[in-house]
Amino acid sequence: QQQENTPTAQQDPLPSWNENNTKHAIITYVEEITDKNSGNFIPELDRIATFDNDGTLWSEQPIYFQLFFAMDRVKAMADEHPDWKNKQPFKAVLDNNRQELMKQGEKGILEIVMNTHAGMTTEEFEKEVKNWVATAEHPIKKKRYTELVYQPMLELLQYLRANGFKTFIVSGGGVDFMRPWVEEVYGIPRDQVVGSTIQVKYDYNNGKPVVRKLAEIDYIDDKDGKPECIHKYIGRKPVFAAGNSDGDLQMLRWADANPYKSFQLYVHHTDSTREWAYDRQSHIGQFDKGLDEAKEKNWTLVDMKNDWKVVYPFDK
Amino acid sequence: QQQENTPTAQQDPLPSWNENNTKHAIITYVEEITDKNSGNFIPELDRIATFDNDGTLWSEQPIYFQLFFAMDRVKAMADEHPDWKNKQPFKAVLDNNRQELMKQGEKGILEIVMNTHAGMTTEEFEKEVKNWVATAEHPIKKKRYTELVYQPMLELLQYLRANGFKTFIVSGGGVDFMRPWVEEVYGIPRDQVVGSTIQVKYDYNNGKPVVRKLAEIDYIDDKDGKPECIHKYIGRKPVFAAGNSDGDLQMLRWADANPYKSFQLYVHHTDSTREWAYDRQSHIGQFDKGLDEAKEKNWTLVDMKNDWKVVYPFDK
Ligand SMILES: [Ca+2]
Ligand SMILES: [Ca+2]
Numbered sequence: 016q017q018q019e020n021t022p023t024a025q026q027d028p029l030p031s032w033n034e035n036n037t038k039h040a041i042i043t044y045v046e047e048i049t050d051k052n053s054g055n056f057i058p059e060l061d062r063i064a065t066f067d068n069d070g071t072l073w074s075e076q077p078i079y080f081q082l083f084f085a086m087d088r089v090k091a092m093a094d095e096h097p098d099w100k101n102k103q104p105f106k107a108v109l110d111n112n113r114q115e116l117m118k119q120g121e122k123g124i125l126e127i128v129m130n131t132h133a134g135m136t137t138e139e140f141e142k143e144v145k146n147w148v149a150t151a152e153h154p155i156k157k158k159r160y161t162e163l164v165y166q167p168m169l170e171l172l173q174y175l176r177a178n179g180f181k182t183f184i185v186s187g188g189g190v191d192f193m194r195p196w197v198e199e200v201y202g203i204p205r206d207q208v209v210g211s212t213i214q215v216k217y218d219y220n221n222g223k224p225v226v227r228k229l230a231e232i233d234y235i236d237d238k239d240g241k242p243e244c245i246h247k248y249i250g251r252k253p254v255f256a257a258g259n260s261d262g263d264l265q266m267l268r269w270a271d272a273n274p275y276k277s278f279q280l281y282v283h284h285t286d287s288t289r290e291w292a293y294d295r296q297s298h299i300g301q302f303d304k305g306l307d308e309a310k311e312k313n314w315t316l317v318d319m320k321n322d323w324k325v326v327y328p329f330d331k
Numbered sequence: 332q333q334q335e336n337t338p339t340a341q342q343d344p345l346p347s348w349n350e351n352n353t354k355h356a357i358i359t360y361v362e363e364i365t366d367k368n369s370g371n372f373i374p375e376l377d378r379i380a381t382f383d384n385d386g387t388l389w390s391e392q393p394i395y396f397q398l399f400f401a402m403d404r405v406k407a408m409a410d411e412h413p414d415w416k417n418k419q420p421f422k423a424v425l426d427n428n429r430q431e432l433m434k435q436g437e438k439g440i441l442e443i444v445m446n447t448h449a450g451m452t453t454e455e456f457e458k459e460v461k462n463w464v465a466t467a468e469h470p471i472k473k474k475r476y477t478e479l480v481y482q483p484m485l486e487l488l489q490y491l492r493a494n495g496f497k498t499f500i501v502s503g504g505g506v507d508f509m510r511p512w513v514e515e516v517y518g519i520p521r522d523q524v525v526g527s528t529i530q531v532k533y534d535y536n537n538g539k540p541v542v543r544k545l546a547e548i549d550y551i552d553d554k555d556g557k558p559e560c561i562h563k564y565i566g567r568k569p570v571f572a573a574g575n576s577d578g579d580l581q582m583l584r585w586a587d588a589n590p591y592k593s594f595q596l597y598v599h600h601t602d603s604t605r606e607w608a609y610d611r612q613s614h615i616g617q618f619d620k621g622l623d624e625a626k627e628k629n630w631t632l633v634d635m636k637n638d639w640k641v642v643y644p645f646d647k
Contacts, residue, residue, distance in 0.1 A: 060520060137562055181522070194566045204376060205566035206497070207522070215562055217555040217581060224581070224588045226562045233563075239533040246453055246531055246542045247549075248564060250510045250521035265533060268540045 028174040031167040037322045040315050044278045049178050055276040059179040064255035068186035070300040071259045071282050073164040076291040078113055080160045081192050082124050084147050088131035117298045125232055128189055129213050133230035144195045161200050166328045185209045187237035187262055209248045211236045241266035260300040279314035286320040344490040347483040353638045356631050360594045365494050371592040373570055375495040380571035384502035386616040387575045387598050389480040392607040394429050396476045397508050398440050400463050404447035433614045441548055444505055445529050449546035460511045477516050482644045501525045503553035503578055525564045527552045557582035576616040595630035602636040
């Protein structure tokens with residue numbers, strides 16, 4: 016957590032952000048809380064920044080990317096499970112019925128993930144995720160999923176770290192699904208990833224210890240679960256929290272309750288051309304109460320269409 | 332996690348360690364795995380070091396220090412709970428019956444902690460721990476508990492960090508009991524503390540969000556729980572693991588299974604004069620199977636009496 020690459024006046028730390036209020040609000044905040052002479056100075060250990068993942072750091076349409084992963088697993092294993100043809104949520108996967116699948120939410124994803132991976136060791140699971148990330152293609156964008164991360168948010172993560180922040184992911188997605196690629200893609204170490212978890216069991220396995228995944232949910236890191244997991248895993252209230260949906264509202268409120276001056280950022284999906292436009296009515300990333308509260312409390316709303324020069328790294 | 336304070340040839344990174352095999356084994360290992368030209372070089376992100384706390388970083392006799400804390404709480408609350416006089420484990424506390432208490436183990440401690448803290452917010456609990464740590468005195472050593480940390484281990488933590496290791500605590504003790512003081516005492520950030528947990532519940536509380544402690548155990552981070560929690564919280568196998576009892580054996584085996592060259596260190600309590608001497612028969616920190624396996628596998632055994640020049644910082 017050293018201050019390296021401290022931006023000089025000549026360098027723009029957020030080149031993919033338009034010169035709008037949003038960018039200025041971020042930079043003003045960071046400059047203020049890192050200034051020892053400011054009344055709002057925050058010591059480095061307290062500079063905790065938490066980021067939601069789906070819809071905040073990468074896209075989540077037409078369905079959560081982890082669900083594509085889980086669907087691919089179900090299809091690959093379908094022959095061994097003839098009963099899945101008539102059993103939800105597997106039936107929806109085999110029928111390619113995304114509408115039905117979306118209704119299952121993050122719990123449904125975890126259920127599919129659990130059932131397709133129970134008994135697997137954590138190392139086998141990791142190998143599978145890595146292989147999928149390296150080969151699978153987004154059905155609409157025709158890109159690798161990890162290419163569909165937001166360039167402006169990558170710059171924001173880097174900018175915060177360069178200013179002594181410790182950056183964390185706090186996502187409803189499965190932690191084991193994120194860890195294999197977040198270091199390379201976001202520059203966030205594995206242990207700084209908080210997410211939903213499936214129970215695991217250590218097995219000595221004749222002198223070759225393994226940790227196996229069970230078919231039981233441990234914790235859903237969404238809504239109330241976010242501040243609970245932040246307490247459990249990080250042990251300190253964030254001063255900077257970023258999300259995109261009502262599932263992040265509790266996390267943003269938690270940061271807002273920090274005695275230090277805090278920053279709440281909501282990514283509003285307003286760009287139907289370069290990305291997707293959705294908010295109050297969406298099944299994925301519903302943003303309704305959060306949108307109202309952001310306006311009421313003057314939290315920072317990223318207007319994707321107008322605030323971002325480019326969306327994805329390959330657009331640069 | 333930058334490499335600062337890199338030790339030069341002139342500086343001794345472990346001045347409180349005698350020039351014995353143990354010290355040389357540690358230094359040889361660190362020099363080898365940080366040398367890019369060595370076949371055993373380990374990239375920085377993989378330099379994960381996990382340390383047990385009780386009996387490994389600080390003393391644990393005559394009973395776990397957290398139990399003294401819990402006992403003080405029980406005594407302070409006894410008037411409100413007349414039934415505790417006849418109910419274990421509270422009766423043992425009120426009778427000052429340590430023998431009985433020790434039998435309860437880490438689960439008993441958590442039970443007392445839970446019952447004396449249920450309903451409290453995490454912030455109230457933190458304040459209480461900080462106050463206790465600042466004022467309570469060890470009944471035999473007549474020192475603050477946080478003065479009873481091992482000077483040679485503080486140097487080891489610092490030496491590893493200076494060589495690009497990320498240092499974690501992985502303890503059977505309660506995580507909320509450790510976090511308030513570990514940063515100052517060990518230089519380990521709160522989010523790098525893994526321990527036993529009590530369930531918590533987020534409460535919006537009329538616009539003042541809090542996280543409250545419940546009277547339910549979430550997870551015991553001991554024995555099999557250690558590699559399970561390492562997977563859950565850190566997401567990467569350690570290359571360096573240190574413990575002092577049979578409760579750490581699974582963690583050391585987990586590090587031993589790392590494809591990178593790993594280091595297993597067991598602190599053997601052999602010093603009845605400066606600290607305490609105990610191993611195979613002890614109720615606290617029983618070290619029996621682990622001692623056999625350490626010898627069988629040539630893991631590094633710290634002989635406290637002969638390997639450490641000083642035990643506590645105040646002995647320097
Ligand atoms: Ca989201
Ligand atoms: Ca111990």
